[in-house]
Each structure stands twice: as structure tokens, then as C-alpha cells.
Amino acid sequence: MTVMNLKSNEKKATREAFGDEIAELGKNKNILVVDADIGGSCKTTKFMNAFPKQHVNVGIAEQNAAGLAAGLATTGKIPFVSTYAVFGSLRMAEQIRQEVCYPNLNVKIACSHGGLTPANDGGSHQAIEDMGVLRTFPNMKVIMGADYHSTRKLVKQAAEIYGPVFLRFTRDTIPIIYDENEEFEIGKAKQLKDGKDIALIANGDTVHLAIQAAEILENKGISVKLLDMHTIKPIDREAILECIEIGKIVTVEDHNIINGLGSAVSEIVAEQGEGIVRRVGVQDQFGESAPYEKLLEINGITVENIVNKAEEIL
Amino acid sequence: MEVGSLTLEELKKKAIDLRESAVTMVYKAQSGHPGGSLSAADFVTALYFNEMNIDPENPDWEDRDRFVLSKGHVAPIQYAALAHKGFVPLETINTLREYKSPFQGHPDSKKCPGIDISTGSLGQGLSCAVGMALGGKLDEKSYRVFAVLGDGECQEGQIWEAAQSAVKYELDNLVVFVDDNGLQIDGPTEEIMPNGDLEKKFEVFGFETNRINGHSMEEVLEALDQVRDAKNGKPKCIICNTVKGKGVSFMENVVGWHGKAPNEEQYELAMEELARGLNV
Numbered sequence: 001m002t003v004m005n006l007k008s009n010e011k012k013a014t015r016e017a018f019g020d021e022i023a024e025l026g027k028n029k030n031i032l033v034v035d036a037d038i039g040g041s042c043k044t045t046k047f048m049n050a051f052p053k054q055h056v057n058v059g060i061a062e063q064n065a066a067g068l069a070a071g072l073a074t075t076g077k078i079p080f081v082s083t084y085a086v087f088g089s090l091r092m093a094e095q096i097r098q099e100v101c102y103p104n105l106n107v108k109i110a111c112s113h114g115g116l117t118p119a120n121d122g123g124s125h126q127a128i129e130d131m132g133v134l135r136t137f138p139n140m141k142v143i144m145g146a147d148y149h150s151t152r153k154l155v156k157q158a159a160e161i162y163g164p165v166f167l168r169f170t171r172d173t174i175p176i177i178y179d180e181n182e183e184f185e186i187g188k189a190k191q192l193k194d195g196k197d198i199a200l201i202a203n204g205d206t207v208h209l210a211i212q213a214a215e216i217l218e219n220k221g222i223s224v225k226l227l228d229m230h231t232i233k234p235i236d237r238e239a240i241l242e243c244i245e246i247g248k249i250v251t252v253e254d255h256n257i258i259n260g261l262g263s264a265v266s267e268i269v270a271e272q273g274e275g276i277v278r279r280v281g282v283q284d285q286f287g288e289s290a291p292y293e294k295l296l297e298i299n300g301i302t303v304e305n306i307v308n309k310a311e312e313i314l
Numbered sequence: 315m316e317v318g319s320l321t322l323e324e325l326k327k328k329a330i331d332l333r334e335s336a337v338t339m340v341y342k343a344q345s346g347h348p349g350g351s352l353s354a355a356d357f358v359t360a361l362y363f364n365e366m367n368i369d370p371e372n373p374d375w376e377d378r379d380r381f382v383l384s385k386g387h388v389a390p391i392q393y394a395a396l397a398h399k400g401f402v403p404l405e406t407i408n409t410l411r412e413y414k415s416p417f418q419g420h421p422d423s424k425k426c427p428g429i430d431i432s433t434g435s436l437g438q439g440l441s442c443a444v445g446m447a448l449g450g451k452l453d454e455k456s457y458r459v460f461a462v463l464g465d466g467e468c469q470e471g472q473i474w475e476a477a478q479s480a481v482k483y484e485l486d487n488l489v490v491f492v493d494d495n496g497l498q499i500d501g502p503t504e505e506i507m508p509n510g511d512l513e514k515k516f517e518v519f520g521f522e523t524n525r526i527n528g529h530s531m532e533e534v535l536e537a538l539d540q541v542r543d544a545k546n547g548k549p550k551c552i553i554c555n556t557v558k559g560k561g562v563s564f565m566e567n568v569v570g571w572h573g574k575a576p577n578e579e580q581y582e583l584a585m586e587e588l589a590r591g592l593n594v
Binding site for chain 2: 032056059064071073098103104
């Protein structure tokens with residue numbers, strides 16, 4: 001496979017991508033960061049040092065962070081509320097619904113520690129429901145980049161478009177997949193490879209696993225179409241319709257299989273009334289303290305299992 | 315005390331007009347919250363008709379003063395103010411809670427001019443007001459932000475998260491009114507969950523606080539005079555002793571009128587009493 005640039009020895013956490021990109025975006029004085037104490041961990045320190053007047057820290061008070069950001073947005077500011085995904089989705093859920101999404105304000109919720117990536121922090125800190133919860137809020141866009149470079153591009157674009165956006169980053173390092181000049185569009189899947197026997201649709205920190213699975217399948221003579229579905233809302237319906245033409249789809253995500261990428265894809269497949277989907281993801285169970293790879297393995301989010309799921313329906 | 319284009323007597327009359335419109339709205343909709351609308355009527359009148367720097371012709375004017383009705387269920391009193399001020403046609407009061415009406419069940423900034431942010435879920439508006447006030451400070455603008463809270467609403471933890479942030483960022487351009495009518499939907503606030511001394515609570519958080527009779531137009535105007543130019547780095551809190559249902563004898567201090575519409579007979583009696591300015 002030549003279309004991909006997977007160098008597994010080159011790794012970076014996507015929270016670093018947020019930290020680096022927001023520090024660039026701060027040159028626009030309307031871009032603000034609203035932290036809730038964990039700015040160091042969420043990588044907003046560079047922004048804070050470069051643009052202290054554009055940095056707000058509300059302390060350990062996430063509900064206020066979301067509401068305060070909404071108020072700032074009514075004055076023309078573009079606040080990025082930064083915290084961990086489990087708090088940025090669930091602790092703030094109603095504030096985001098009532099004061100950000102309902103009035104459709106230009107607030108971005110930018111969260112580190114997505115999915116199982118805060119692995120040794122244990123189940124309390126692993127956000128497995130966040131993208132699913134937030135995709136049910138009208139006006140909200142829900143995004144997770146697959147590597148450092150794509151995440152930077154998506155953060156930049158989130159700042160450029162009007163309206164609420166939820167961005168989810170990894171705590172831990174994941175392989176670099178893309179060239180830094182690669183372009184991304186919110187709401188448009190990135191096709192990594194075209195194929196005709198099966199479609200793999202992945203996002204976030206599982207895309208590199210799907211790439212490896214695709215290589216194995218290709219070596220077995222199976223033609224694989226591979227998509228990086230970085231935006232699960234609005235989801236790229238056209239891209240999924242193309243996968244439905246193949247008729248066999250495996251989704252891969254670091255999120256509960258309920259209400260995440262797999263569900264979003266399945267909704268369209270069911271509406272079309274054709275095609276079959278297998279979902280690889282968190283098996284509707286809480287995590288625990290363990291190495292990240294172990295947690296993925298417990299849930300079957302592995303290269304081997306992606307290959308197995310594909311072969312089941314081939 | 316300083317008065318604007320309306321005299322003190324005219325402001326008192328305006329408060330009656332707003333009460334009449336609020337009750338009329340709820341009667342016509344046969345749904346809505348009259349009790350808290352009536353308790354908040356006097357200071358809301360003072361804000362809209364004497365204090366706030368706003369322009370009905372240009373509701374999104376960036377230098378305007380902001381108003382956040384954190385206790386969003388008393389939307390009828392804000393709607394009455396907006397209609398009488400000219401933000402929407404006066405006959406809009408006949409459309410409360412109707413499909414496509416700017417007067418939604420709770421304030422909706424996407425549908426009604428003059429609503430600075432949607433509210434309705436208690437405990438959240440103060441955070442938004444803090445954000446607006448902070449935005450003004452960052453842009454070195456001179457506008458102020460007025461937020462209206464209920465006493466029952468002060469049971470929400472987020473109110474205190476917001477309060478501490480207003481103090482940290484020295485938002486002396488923020489004025490919080492607490493409509494302390496002593497009742498919430500299930501009963502007296504003192505029974506459901508006592509607030510303790512609200513004045514002291516805001517004070518120890520770092521607010522400049524004051525407690526007044528929220529039905530005395532003189533006291534409301536004086537309290538506003540005191541905070542108008544107090545650029546001392548402290549957010550302001552004016553706690554208003556009020557009576558839920560104020561101005562309609564059978565609604566006064568009766569929990570059941572929190573969110574109930576009057577029938578025809580009750581409506582006529584209410585309008586008659588309001589016209590006489592009973593107890594106001």
C-alpha cells in the first residue's frame with residue numbers, strides 16, 4: 001500500500017496538536033482559551049504564555065466554563081473550552097446543550113484524554129460515551145483527528161467555521177499517518193485507499209490499526225476501501241453510500257460501540273436497507289487501569305480483530 | 315435618585331403596565347409563570363425603562379447593556395418589557411408559547427430580538443452573564459451586564475461557580491439581581507432547601523451586596539444609583555425582598571401560582587386589581 005505514510009516509529013499525542021495549533025490561532029485576538037485547571041495537561045500552556053490576556057481559567061468548575069464561554073461568544077469571541085473529554089462531554093453536557101447548542105453560539109469544546117487513551121487513570125477518566133452524547137445535540141459538530149497533522153488541520157478549521165464544535169484528542173502518543181501538507185475538511189471523510197471487496201471506516205486513534213488491518217487483507221488478495229471518518233457529525237453520507245455499494249463495512253473506533261462512529265454508519269446503512277456492518281469498538285463496558293494496548297485488546301480493538309470481523313462478512 | 319426620560323410616577327405606572335401584560339400573556343396562553351413574573355416586575359421595569367443603555371431599533375448593538383434572565387421561566391415579565399419598549403410589536407403579547415412566536419415558553423435568543431442569550435435551565439444564566447461582562451472588559455467596552463436570579467435558583471451549584479469567577483475577573487460591570495420571593499415550585503425556599511443568608515454569601519464571595527425592598531421603585535433606583543459608577547473591581551449583587559404574585563391579591567405568596575394560568579374570572583379580577591395598583 002503506497003497511499004499511506006504510516007511510520008509506526010513516529011508518534012505524537014494529538015493533544016500536542018491542539019496545543020501547537022491553538023498557540024498559532026491565538027494571533028487572532030478573538031480566539032480565547034477557557035481552561036478548567038488542567039491546562040498543563042491539555043497543552044494550553046504555550047497559548048497562555050503567548051496570549052495571557054486571551055486566557056481564562058475558571059478553576060475546577062466545568063459547568064461554569066461552558067456557560068461563561070457561551071457568554072463570551074455572544075460578544076464576538078471564539079472561546080475554546082479545554083478539559084478532559086469525560087468532563088467536556090458529560091459534566092458540561094447540559095450547559096453545552098442549553099447555552100451553546102440551543103442558541104447556536106461559536107464555542108469550541110476541545111478535549112484531551114479521549115477514549116481509552118488516559119489508560120492508567122482508570123475507568124473514571126476514560127471517555128467512551130462523549131462523541132455519542134454530543135452528536136445528539138442539534139448544531140454540534142463532533143470530530144476526532146487520526147494523528148498529529150490531521151488534528152492540527154481540523155482544529156484550525158474548527159476555529160474558522162461558525163458554531164459549536166466538539167474536538168477530541170488523545171492523551172497518549174499515536175502514530176503519525178499523514179504528511180503535514182495533507183488537507184482535511186470537516187464533514188468529509190478522508191479516503192486512504194479505494195477498494196471493492198470491503199470497506200473499513202475508522203476514526204481517531206484507531207485509524208492506524210485499520211491501516212494495518214487493510215494491509216493484511218490486501219496481502220490476502222482482498223481489495224479494501226479505507227476511510228478516516230474524522231467527523232462523525234455531520235457524517236459524510238456520500239462516502240458511506242459508496243461503502244454501501246461495496247455492501248460490507250467494518251467500523252473501528254475508540255468509543256463505545258453504542259452511539260459512536262459504528263452507530264452513525266449503521267444508521268445510514270439501515271436507512272438504505274442494504275449492506276452489512278460489523279462494529280469494532282468499546283464493548284459497552286467501563287475500562288480500568290491498564291496499559292492502553294491492553295484496554296484495546298480487552299475490547300477487541302486490534303488489528304487481528306478488525307481482520308477477523310472483515311473476514312466474517314466477506 | 316437619578317431618573318431618565320420617565321418620572322418616578324411614570325415608572326411606577328410602567329411597572330403596572332408590565333404586570334398587566336405579563337398576566338394577560340399567561341391568561342391568553344393558558345400556560346406560563348405569573349408568580350415570579352410579578353415579583354420581578356418592579357426592578358425589571360427600572361432596568362428597561364430607566365437604567366439600561368439599549369436600542370430597540372438596534373437590538374444587537376455591540377455597546378448595549380446586556381440583560382440575562384437566569385430565572386428564565388419568568389419570561390413573561392421580560393417579554394412585557396421588550397414589547398412595551400418596542401423591541402417587538404405590542405400585540406406579540408397575544409402569542410406567548412405559540413408556534414413561531416418570538417415569545418417562546420422560555421427566552422430564546424434565536425427567536426426574539428432583545429434576548430441576549432437563551433435561558434430556562436436554572437443555574438446557568440449567571441455564567442453566561444459573567445462571560446458577557448468579561449468579553450466587555452477584554453474589549454475595553456463600557457457596557458454593563460444585568461443578571462436576574464431567583465432565590466430558589468441559588469440552590470444550583472453553578473451559581474457559585476459563576477460567582478467566584480465574576481470576583482476573580484473583577485467584573486464591576488456585572489450587576490446581579492436576586493428576586494428573593496421566598497417560594498419555589500414545591501414550597502417555601504426555607505423548607506425545600508434554605509439559602510441561609512444570601513447577602514452574606516455573595517459578600518464573602520467578594521461581591522458588593524445590598525438588600526432592598528424589591529417593590530419600592532425608590533429603593534430600586536437608589537440601589538442602581540449606588541452601583542452605577544462603582545468601578546471598584548467588585549461585581550454587584552442587589553438582593554430584592556419581593557412577594558411572589560405581587561399586585562394580584564389571590565396570587566400573592568401562594569405557591570400554586572408559580573406556573574398556573576388564571577381562568578377568565580380570575581383574570582378579570584387580576585386586571586382590576588393591577589389597574590388599581592393594589593399593594594404596589
